[in-house]
Amino acid sequence: xxxxxxxxxxxxxxxxxxxxxxxxxxxxxxxxxxxxxxxxxxxxxxxxxxxxxxxxxxxxxxxxxxxxxxxxxxxxxxxxxxxxxxxxxxxxxxxxxxxxxxxxxxxxxxxxxxxxxxxxxxxxxxxxxxxxxxxxxxxxxxxxxxxxxxxxxxxxxxxxxxxxxxxxxxxxxxxxxxxxxxxxxxxxxxxxxxxxxxxxxxxxxxxxxxxxxxxxxxxxxxxxxxxxxxxxxxxxxxxxxxxxxxxxxxxxxxxxxxxxxxxxxxxxxxxxxxxxxxxxxxxxxxxxxxxxxxxx
Amino acid sequence: xxxxxxxxxxxxxxxxxxxxxxxxxxxxxxxxxxxxxxxxxxxxxxxxxxxxxxxxxxxxxxxxxxxxxxxxxxxxxxxxxxxxxxxxxxxxxxxxxxxxxxxxxxxxxxxxxxxxxxxxxxxxxxxxxxxxxxxxxxxxxxxxxxxxxxxxxxxxxxxxxxxxxxxxxxxxxxxxxxxxxxxxxxxxxxxxxxxxxxxxxxxxxxxxxxxxxxxxxxxxxxxxxxxxxxxxxxxxxxxxxxxxxxxxxxxxxxxxxxxxxxxxxxxxxxxxxxxxxxxxxxxxxxxxxxxxxxxx
Numbered sequence: 043x044x045x046x047x048x049x050x051x052x053x054x055x056x057x058x059x060x061x062x063x064x065x066x067x068x069x070x071x072x073x074x075x076x077x078x079x080x081x082x083x084x085x086x087x088x089x090x091x092x093x094x095x096x097x098x099x100x101x102x103x104x105x106x107x108x109x110x111x112x113x114x115x116x117x118x119x120x121x122x123x124x125x126x127x128x129x130x131x132x133x134x135x136x137x138x139x140x141x142x143x144x145x146x147x148x149x150x151x152x153x154x155x156x157x158x159x160x161x162x163x164x165x166x167x168x169x170x171x172x173x174x175x176x177x178x179x180x181x182x183x184x185x186x187x188x189x190x191x192x193x194x195x196x197x198x199x200x201x202x203x204x205x206x207x208x209x210x211x212x213x214x215x216x217x218x219x220x221x222x223x224x225x226x227x228x229x230x231x232x233x234x235x236x237x238x239x240x241x242x243x244x245x246x247x248x249x250x251x252x253x254x255x256x257x258x259x260x261x262x263x264x265x266x267x268x269x270x271x272x273x274x275x276x277x278x279x280x281x282x283x284x285x286x287x288x289x290x291x292x293x294x295x296x297x298x299x300x301x302x303x304x305x306x307x308x309x310x311x312x313x314x315x316x317x318x319x320x321x322x323x324x325x326x327x328x329x330x331x332x333x334x335x336x337x338x
Numbered sequence: 339x340x341x342x343x344x345x346x347x348x349x350x351x352x353x354x355x356x357x358x359x360x361x362x363x364x365x366x367x368x369x370x371x372x373x374x375x376x377x378x379x380x381x382x383x384x385x386x387x388x389x390x391x392x393x394x395x396x397x398x399x400x401x402x403x404x405x406x407x408x409x410x411x412x413x414x415x416x417x418x419x420x421x422x423x424x425x426x427x428x429x430x431x432x433x434x435x436x437x438x439x440x441x442x443x444x445x446x447x448x449x450x451x452x453x454x455x456x457x458x459x460x461x462x463x464x465x466x467x468x469x470x471x472x473x474x475x476x477x478x479x480x481x482x483x484x485x486x487x488x489x490x491x492x493x494x495x496x497x498x499x500x501x502x503x504x505x506x507x508x509x510x511x512x513x514x515x516x517x518x519x520x521x522x523x524x525x526x527x528x529x530x531x532x533x534x535x536x537x538x539x540x541x542x543x544x545x546x547x548x549x550x551x552x553x554x555x556x557x558x559x560x561x562x563x564x565x566x567x568x569x570x571x572x573x574x575x576x577x578x579x580x581x582x583x584x585x586x587x588x589x590x591x592x593x594x595x596x597x598x599x600x601x602x603x604x605x606x607x608x609x610x611x612x613x614x615x616x617x618x619x620x621x622x623x624x625x626x627x628x629x630x631x632x633x634x
Contacts, residue, residue: 070493075518079493079501130458135450154431158454159493159501162426162461166492169465173485181477188484189469196462197366197375197455205375205455222371 050328054097061096062088064114065121068171082152082160083167087125090143094261094333095120095235101325102239102250112178116187116238119172123195123231126164129157131204165195187238194234203227207289215290221259228265229258236326252315253326260308261333266291267301272337309334346624350393357392358384360410361417364467378448378456379463383421386439390557390629391416391531397621398535398546408474412483412534415468419491419527422460425453427500461491483534490530499523503585511586517555524561525554532622548611549622556604557629562587563597568633605630 065087070080096117103113132139132147133154140150149157172191178184193199203226210223236254240247270293292301312330316323361383366376392413399409428435428443429450436446445453468487474480489495499522506519532550536543566589588597608626612619 076501163493163497166488170488175482181481184481185477186471192462192466197459201455201459205372
């Protein structure tokens with residue numbers, strides 16, 4: 043392992059431990075009423091995942107010298123939105139998945155009604171965390187961050203992407219249609235993670251947009267490849283699920299070699315977009331590589 | 339009908355039509371992608387309900403001279419949160435109710451997965467609407483409004499109340515436990531409706547809090563009475579549902595006459611709390627009476 047990648051992994055481990063602590067403190071304690079709901083919220087939001095969204099947020103925040111409390115709140119908010127979407131996604135009326143991050147998914151561990159409320163309450167908590175009064179010295183900027191989070195999560199963002207995903211089962215999509223779906227389903231929140239971390243650095247936001255879009259899509263292409271290539275144990279969720287359920291994926295549309303080629307091209311555009319930032323963007327480059335090389 | 343009440347009803351009708359228009363413009367158009375999701379969101383959020391929360395918000399806004407755009411955004415946000423909660427509440431894993439506002443509930447009209455996403459996206463849209471950049475001349479106040487909305491909706495507010503409600507089925511609750519549940523389940527958002535409308539009028543917020551708490555609880559007591567006394571057609575949702583499903587209600591705990599007495603007492607405290615505002619609080623008084631006299 044090179045020094046650079048060892049250095050990156052140390053940074054990532056440190057940030058993962060840190061966001062875990064931030065989430066731990068943001069979630070109501072397990073003994074607060076209603077206890078069952080809070081225990082289930084903590085079960086679903088703590089102790090798992092690579093925290094890619096938080097890492098992107100922190101890397102962008104470091105690049106742009108964003109205030110540490112603002113970066114924490116933003117990273118926490120995107121991870122809470124992501125956690126809520128996983129809980130609802132796994133429910134029987136959606137993907138009906140029993141396994142998440144190597145543990146029983148929320149509705150299996152508790153029940154469907156609890157999972158529904160856990161997702162609902164995690165979404166509220168994301169907006170709660172980012173709307174802490176006095177968080178940003180510039181309140182107007184905080185309002186804009188909240189607006190970005192809301193739009194990335196809603197019907198023209200993540201939830202909209204999930205709706206398209208649902209209606210796509212069993213349909214033949216073109217690559218463009220698949221890309222449009224993923225731009226919303228996973229891309230919108232990944233993009234928001236980068237932009238919220240970078241928020242006040244307006245002058246270079248176009249480059250950041252390009253990086254975030256490319257890396258968001260690469261993330262999904264790799265997801266589709268892993269769905270075919272990885273096993274359930276490594277993945278921590280049911281492998282082969284998308285292919286088996288007749289969902290269009292980059293692999294089913296392009297074939298495995300072309301999907302890998304596309305991922306590489308997206309990685310290259312992401313890296314190229316960071317050129318204006320020079321050396322300072324090293325973490326974001328390393329994160330792009332990390333997303334490419336992940337095996338789960 | 340007295341002049342005063344005719345005047346109130348004209349005002350209420352005007353405000354109901356107005357919030358309908360605000361919601362209509364805030365919801366993405368039916369032809370925006372993903373169309374099915376947007377059509378279902380509009381189905382669930384438009385064209386129904388008494389809009390009690392919006393009316394409370396507007397009445398408080400008029401009393402406190404809140405800017406009209408701010409009042410619109412706040413009224414819209416609380417109605418969207420309310421609409422999302424109804425969609426999720428009606429789902430099979432929750433109350434499993436086929437009827438809402440006299441129409442098939444969202445999951446009956448569409449399907450469970452769509453209803454799940456409709457609720458999720460309506461919640462995001464509520465925060466989107468209230469976080470429009472530049473909405474409040476004082477952005478710090480807007481951040482606080484968003485924080486109040488988030489806290490009222492989350493696990494220590496509405497969603498928490500629903501979790502307690504779920505766990506209460508078949509249990510004997512004391513009146514205090516029932517009240518604690520309803521303070522979260524319906525009370526938190528009704529209180530937020532009043533406070534968001536009144537937001538900048540800090541000096542009198544204590545009185546507004548008292549009014550909002552009392553009227554929120556009275557609303558629920560009346561709900562429980564109507565569940566027993568009204569028929570399904572008038573109610574627009576399944577009558578007798580709570581009593582039949584072995585849920586503790588004010589009527590099952592106190593009996594019908596005592597429940598009616600409690601509603602009257604809460605009404606009186608709500609009215610008394612408004613004394614500091616004098617004549618200017620007339621709409622809020624009329625709204626309290628409206629909530630008491632409603633038959634659905």
